[in-house]
Amino acid sequence: MNKKRGRKIFSLNYLFASFFGAIMIAGAFAYYNYKFSEFKFFNFKDNIFYTKSDIFVPKETFYTIMIYSSNMSNREELTQKINTKYKILAIDLYQQRFKEENSTIYITAGMNTLLKIIQNFNIYQIPVVFEIKKFNNILYKQNSKKLILE
Secondary structure, eight states, X not given: OOOOOOOXXXXXXXXXXXXXXXXXXXXXXXXXXXXXXXXXXXETTXXXXXXXXXXXXXXXXXXXXXXXXXXXXXXXXXXXHOOOSSEEEEEETTOOOOOOBTTEEEEBOOHHHHHHHHHHTTOOSSSEEEEEEEEXXXXXXXXXXXXXXX
């Protein structure tokens, strides 16, 4: 008699392959969820910023944030190094208030607000640049990695 031995419908190979596939999908989901949460929020309601003569209220969907010190760097040279199509919000840690120039809005805040921003975005060296995107009314989310200007 010639009996054929075929593969059973429920074999261990199928079980391990589906288990491995589920682990891969869960790993990918966890990785992208982590990457999404890695970027921080920028809240203009809780953090008040000042321009030369007024309180800053965001109107654009995208901004490029530049955090610098006017005591250490030339602000015009720094803004020329930034390659962006969005308006630049230049946050001065030295707390000088300058007039808006071209597509750069110079803003500053009280020391407590500046310290919260530095801590929230884990800034260890300035000048630093990153983009933010409107998430909700006046809540913005970091939209790019931080880039240190040399």
